[in-house]
Amino acid sequence: MRVVTIKCLRDNYAYLVIDDTLAAVVDPGEAGPVREALDRENLRLAAIWLTHHHADHVGGAAELAGDGIEVVAHASDVSRIEGVTRPVEEGDVVRLGRLEARIIHNPGHTLGAISYVVDGCVFTGDTMFGAGCGRIFEGTPAMMHASLQKLAALPPPTRVYFGHEYTANNLRYAAEAEPGNAAIAARAKAMQVPSTPSTIADELATNPFVRAKDVDELAARRTAKDMFR
């Protein structure tokens, strides 16, 4: 498996997941840059894997969709995303050539948020970011806490491909939330753009939302981060 990172819109990332000449695109916020990457890499698009219904993640999906292209989203998002052909739930498996991606349901940012776990990688959309997490728009802090802990339980070397380049700002907040954490300072110092992918090990060491000791601390940190600039 190979992954190609594609910059979309202002600070979004789409990703090509590649098996030989077949590709799935994760979260095509717009079609143009995805088409260019497919052409450049000589790939046939076989699937569109959506993490949640927000326009900056699905905006290019309808234009890229077509005959034989599987469009995957959580079952609860079918009414909110045009053209879903494969509604999925926790534990379902979607295929791309020889690859199998397992679905993790991650309510919190939205109720139908999902992640895709495939070949030592996880695509987390707006649930887990580099040193951060998405805003809690539709779910509850308890949901976000459980969702992040589910992701944090993946093997530590798992590479984390997230939906936005927010890592530098997230690390500034992280340093404020945990001033004594040397791993946060070290990550901020070493950070380069693009900062994707990180690893579950990085997030366990530096992500103040993953590291929150309980739901109350997660909620307090999320509220503080919402106001942080």
Ligand SMILES: [Zn+2]
């Ligand atoms: Zn979102």
